[in-house]
Amino acid sequence: MSIAIRNVNKDFGTFKALRDVSLDIESGELVALLGPSGCGKTTLLRIIAGLETADQGNILFSGEDTTDVHVRERNVGFVFQHYALFRHMTVFDNVAFGLRMKPRASRPSETVIKQKVHELLGLVQLDWLSDRYPAQLSGGQRQRIALARALAVEPKVLLLDEPFGALDAKVRKELRRWLRRLHDDLHVTSIFVTHDQEEALEVADRVVLMNAGQVEQIGSPQQVWDHPASPFVYGFLGDVNLFHGRAHEGEMLIGEAQYGVRLATPEHATTQDSKAFAYVRPHDLDVQRYKAGTDQSRGIPAKLVRAIVVGPIARLELLPQDTAAAGSGDIIEAQIGAQEFAALALQEGEVVVLTPRKARVFVAP
Numbered sequence: 001m002s003i004a005i006r007n008v009n010k011d012f013g014t015f016k017a018l019r020d021v022s023l024d025i026e027s028g029e030l031v032a033l034l035g036p037s038g039c040g041k042t043t044l045l046r047i048i049a050g051l052e053t054a055d056q057g058n059i060l061f062s063g064e065d066t067t068d069v070h071v072r073e074r075n076v077g078f079v080f081q082h083y084a085l086f087r088h089m090t091v092f093d094n095v096a097f098g099l100r101m102k103p104r105a106s107r108p109s110e111t112v113i114k115q116k117v118h119e120l121l122g123l124v125q126l127d128w129l130s131d132r133y134p135a136q137l138s139g140g141q142r143q144r145i146a147l148a149r150a151l152a153v154e155p156k157v158l159l160l161d162e163p164f165g166a167l168d169a170k171v172r173k174e175l176r177r178w179l180r181r182l183h184d185d186l187h188v189t190s191i192f193v194t195h196d197q198e199e200a201l202e203v204a205d206r207v208v209l210m211n212a213g214q215v216e217q218i219g220s221p222q223q224v225w226d227h228p229a230s231p232f233v234y235g236f237l238g239d240v241n242l243f244h245g246r247a248h249e250g251e252m253l254i255g256e257a258q259y260g261v262r263l264a265t266p267e268h269a270t271t272q273d274s275k276a277f278a279y280v281r282p283h284d285l286d287v288q289r290y291k292a293g294t295d296q297s298r299g300i301p302a303k304l305v306r307a308i309v310v311g312p313i314a315r316l317e318l319l320p321q322d323t324a325a326a327g328s329g330d331i332i333e334a335q336i337g338a339q340e341f342a343a344l345a346l347q348e349g350e351v352v353v354l355t356p357r358k359a360r361v362f363v364a365p
Contacts, residue, residue, distance in 0.1 A: 001062050001156040001189050002027045003048065008057030010043055010213075017043045019213040021057070028187040030180075032204035034194055036236070040213040041193045042161055048191065049159050050074045061156065074157070077150030077188075081162040084146065085134040091145050092117055092130040098153040120148040123182070140171040144178075151186070160192035164199070172196075176203050197237050201225060209233050231362050234279040241285070241332050243300065243356075247276035252361050254278060254300060255322050261299050265361045275364040282335040284358040287316065289344060290351040299353035302332055304346055314341035321351065 003025040010018040018040045025031050033041035046052035048059055050071030058067045066074055085094050095117045099108055108116065121127040124144040134142055143163060150158060163179070164172040180203050183190055194200050200207050201221040209216045209224060209232075217229040228234035235242070245254040250269040254261045263278060265271075290301055302318035309315075318332040334354065346352065 003157065003189065003191075004058075004060040004063075005044070005048070006058045006060065008044065008047060008054045008059070010040075010047065010052070010055050016213050018047075018054070021213070021215055023208060023215065023218070025189060025191065027062070027189055030183045030190045030192070030203065030205045032192055032194055032200035032207045033210060034197060034200040034207050034236075035210035035216075036195060039210040041210050044210075045159050045161055045191060045193050048157070049076050049078055051078075075153070075155050077153065077155030077158045079143070079146050079150050079158070079160040079163050081165045085142055085149070087134050089133070090130065091121070091126070091132050091134070091137070094134070094145060095120055095149045095152050098149060102153070116152065120152055123151075123185075124148045138171075139167045140175055143167065143175065147179075147182075151188070155188065158188045158190040160190065162193055162195070165194075165196075172199070179203060201237075209236065211236075228279075228360060231277060231279065234360055234362075239282050239333055241280045241282065242330070243278040243280065243359075245276055245278060246273055247271045247361060247363050248273045252276050252278060252359075254356075259298055259301075261355055263356065263359050263361060268361060268363055271363050276361055277364070278356065278359040278361050280356040280359045282315070282333040284356060285332075285334040286355040286357055287334050287336050287340075287344070288353050288355070289346065290353045299355045300332075301351055301353050304348050304350050304352055305331065306348060307341065307346065309338050309341065312338050314338045316341075318352065318354070 005021060005023040008018050008021045021044060033044060035041050043052060047054050050069065054067070058065055060066065061074070086097065089097070096113050099113045099116065118127060118130070121130055124147060126141060126144055129137065129141065137145065164175050167175065176199055204221060206218060207221055207224050208218050211232050217224055217233050224233060225237055228237060234240055243254045245252050247265055247268050248271060250264065250266050252263045252265050254263070301321040303321065304316060305319050306317040307314055314336050316334040316336065318334060320330065320332055332354065
């Protein structure tokens with residue numbers, strides 16, 4: 001089932017939760033709504049489900065307007081962050097609940113329900129727990145049971161609100177892979193809400209980045225990572241360093257003219273001496289020991305505050321010497337290979353010079 005969201009607005013008193021949001025989701029697609037707390041992603045999910053009503057705008061399922069259709073009639077499966085399993089029911093009865101609550105005319109027989117529940121428990125690889133109660137399960141197992149219960153009624157759309165948010169990092173990683181495999185088997189149109197960029201980029205077909213009630217960018221995980229559409233997107237997706245400077249006729253200068261770094265910015269060829277920002281990921285910074293009066297003094301000088309070597313990567317925390325270029329007191333993060341770091345033989349307190357190998361430049365409006 002395809003979903004079309006058209007010009008949706010939602011206010012809670014004076015707070016604007018959603019501002020003219022439009023979005024198309026293809027049938028069988030797995031889409032992530034990604035953004036910080038309060039950006040409107042859960043509100044949008046609840047409006048799609050019918051649990052919340054939009055102030056303006058429309059929701060269409062496969063071309064049919066469902067804006068005023070009751071949640072019970074939308075054929076939507078919903079999985080919450082905190083499982084919402086019935087504690088007094090066994091795993092089997094939890095999964096069977098939706099089927100047993102169907103109107104008598106469309107309710108399957110107990111034999112069919114039993115067969116279907118065991119199929120679903122097999123699908124989520126927990127058939128052996130059918131007689132247990134939720135309190136006897138781990139968090140990851142409970143969430144898989146919650147998903148089986150949502151799938152029992154054969155929903156046309158599956159909506160997941162921070163489904164792994166209450167779990168520890170290792171279990172989250174396992175369940176992310178499992179959810180992706182399950183979706184590839186079932187092809188149910190699915191939308192999940194998360195504030196975890198790694199989760200969204202790893203699991204989704206497409207990512208919808210939201211900020212302050214608006215859609216900032218829509219694209220595949222690779223597209224939004226490689227080509228962020230705005231400073232917000234660049235800053236939200238992974239670690240990033242922000243450098244200040246001036247852009248002029250296709251070039252940005254960071255630092256002082258004779259010692260600083262010049263970045264080619266052909267996309268800003270017509271810009272005339274304007275304030276600009278360069279976003280650079282930690283692994284895109286070249287690190288060299290500072291040598292005054294040589295070419296190795298050109299760049300962004302910074303003092304090594306701390307080095308953390310974990311496996312093959314050395315993570316460096318550096319304090320900029322030119323606060324105008326990198327912001328007063330802001331720590332710069334760089335990542336280099338552990339072998340490269342060992343070869344440089346840098347000590348904490350030493351000054352290095354940084355040169356961006358790759359940067360994304362935005363000119364101030």
